[in-house]
Amino acid sequence: MPGDAGDTAPDRLTPVLRPVRAGNGFEEALEQILQVVRLGLVPDGGRLPAERVLAERLGISRVTLREVLKVLQDQGLVESRRGRYGGTFVLPRPRGGAAGGEDELRRRVAGVDVEDVLRFREVLEVGAAGLCAAHGTGGERAGRLRAALAATRDAPLADYRRRDTLLHLTLAELSGSPTLAAQYAAVRATVNDLLDCIPLLVRNLEHSQRQHDALVEAVLDGDADAAREIMREHCAGTAALLRGFLT
Amino acid sequence: MPGDAGDTAPDRLTPVLRPVRAGNGFEEALEQILQVVRLGLVPDGGRLPAERVLAERLGISRVTLREVLKVLQDQGLVESRRGRYGGTFVLPRPRGGAAGGEDELRRRVAGVDVEDVLRFREVLEVGAAGLCAAHGTGGERAGRLRAALAATRDAPLADYRRRDTLLHLTLAELSGSPTLAAQYAAVRATVNDLLDCIPLLVRNLEHSQRQHDALVEAVLDGDADAAREIMREHCAGTAALLRGFLT
DNA sequence: AAGCAATGGTTCCCCGCCATACCTTATGGC
DNA sequence: GCCATAAGGTATGGCGGGGAACCATTGCTT
Incomplete structure (x- = not known):
């Protein structure tokens, strides 16, 4: 077969050649x-x-x-x-899901590769935490972080998810990489969908809250290793929960 | 002003509301x-x-x-x-850049946020290395990794960049997160553009090679912490080089 | 009360892209 | 030698989406 020498390994292109637009x-x-x-x-x-x-x-x-x-x-x-x-x-x-939003949720979650999402999420979160701690949070930025953390503390249960998201998103934004922030926003939206599929356990919230405190402290201290480690555990917790409930 | 209570913080939406398609x-x-x-x-x-x-x-x-x-x-x-x-x-x-490809390169590189790229790249690489080491590389996967590493060793200078890219991309693919692999491919294309703007130093190649060896060894040993640390240094090296040359 | 400014609501026309079908060229197998 | 096959090359009709201009509504400012 001519041209054999130059043939391409079959699916090396998969990561790059994704559809130019997802739907219209x-x-x-x-x-x-x-x-x-x-x-x-x-x-x-x-x-x-x-x-x-x-x-x-x-x-x-x-x-x-x-x-x-x-x-x-x-x-x-x-x-x-x-x-x-x-x-x-x-x-x-x-x-109360009167509008059939439940089915909508199932539909969105159906095609999700849970492992992909959880792994990618952890990578981004841990990376963001490390970056934030490493390159320091100047005055205003420290303020934003503390404010976001405080907001999660006195959150009514119904609004906890939202404020938690905002805290993590704040960290991603402060990482100094807009691309990271954008990607985190995308993956977190999916994570939230997944979380909406499982029950909300108050015990976990308290645990999360302690981790949040420690995390922010480590970041403000500039202790990158600690920040990364705490974030890794934090993500592992959520991941275990989701893996457990989602078959 | 009515509706004040519900007004949105100005640019909280920036990470999410990116153009639906980049150009046509x-x-x-x-x-x-x-x-x-x-x-x-x-x-x-x-x-x-x-x-x-x-x-x-x-x-x-x-x-x-x-x-x-x-x-x-x-x-x-x-x-x-x-x-x-x-x-x-x-x-x-x-x-020899006869076709004016140089200008094309400058044009592409002009609008790049170098810090963003370098940070995001490090996060993905370190994350990929950690994931690979953590969840183990079964037989076939270990083989792919070793093969990619070997290919970089006996690379002619002109083909080194390409094989180095393939090695890193292999690691990203083996991370078990297709999203991570895709994102890495995108960011690495940009990094390669940046690298094309600066001279190739043989000393750095030798250093890189040693890091590659250590990295693969750590991954195959399942030592996630070591893999992450080596990768972090590896990226820091490239980053320092690029920051130095690109003003 | 008048006018301005900022917003949603509507209409028109045109271009880019798509789907489809068909033609042309080269290679290998029978 | 013939023909099936797999690839690039060409032509046509339709439509979704874009751009721009305009209308309608509201509330602040003077």
Whole structure:
């Protein structure tokens, strides 16, 4: 067979040649906005950026964006108000899964490679913790971290997940690598989906809280090794929980 | 001001709301194929997947893909041959930057956040090394790793970069997190661009080689802490070099 | 009360990309 | 020698999404 010498190993290309777009622009935009809501970056009653701004951030046209928002409105997740100081507002989730959000969750979680997610998440979190501790947190940054930590302490149970997410996301942002922060946001949205599938155990929350305290302390002390180790244990805890419940 | 209570912190959304597509499908496909070539996943003279296959992998139509390949042909990077056992073949790089590839490189490197790249890279590499060491490398996997390491040892200088990339990519693939592997491929393509901007020092290669040996040994021994530590130093070395040369 | 500014709501047209089908060339097997 | 096969090369029609301009509504400011 001619050309044999130069033939390529079969699937070496797999990591690189991923589809250029996951579905059409509409679906991807929908996914991202849902991510914002799921991550709790916009609290209940909070306002999303104006359509013109949001469309530009997402790199889609306003027309397409409006179709996305239309869907979210029909599902009762957001509400649009016109006029100055109007906008698109996030509605409080109708409690009790009346809107069939449960099926939606199952659908999203169905295709997830749990091991992939958990491993990737740990790598990012541990890395972020290490970076933060290593390159120091100047005054304002230390403040943000402490504030995020404090917010988790006096959180009502229903809002704990959201504040926990924000704490971790803060750490990722302070790592000094925007790419890391973006990737963490993506993977954390998936992790939250997974967590929504399993019961919330108060015992675990208390344990998490102690780890959070120790983690922030290590980071502010600049003790990178300690920060990494604590974060590794923290992630291992969640991972074990998820692996246990998700068959 | 009404609605003040629910207003969103200004740029908390930055990590999530990234453009749904970087440029149009054409550009993104071009970027990915260039990535394959830059990473050396297809050696000189090697064949890319058939157009129909490649188009499907990239999630674009064959028409669009052919426009991309047309550009690459015009630049003398690939060559298409018809008939059975034909295909699209990667041409050896015309030495000495005759084709103005230098400007192309500068252009690509211009907008790169070097700190972001270096940090993110280290996080992924260290994480991959730790995962590989921790969850064990079964027989076939250990073989792949050893083979990749051996290939770097007797590499001609001109091919060292490529084999080094393949070694690291192998580690990323063996981490058990496809997402990590994909992200590493992307960031490594950028790192290679950066490395192309600075001189190649033989002293550094020897040092790297010793680190590679130690790294693989630690991984195969299942010593995660050692693997992580070696990888951290390895990355720090490259990072220092790049920070030094790139202003 | 008038006007301005910021927002959501609507319409139009055009381009890029896709799906499909078909043609052409080269190689190996019968 | 013929033909099946696998690859690149070409042509056409349709439509989803983008850009831009405009309308409608609201509330602050003067």
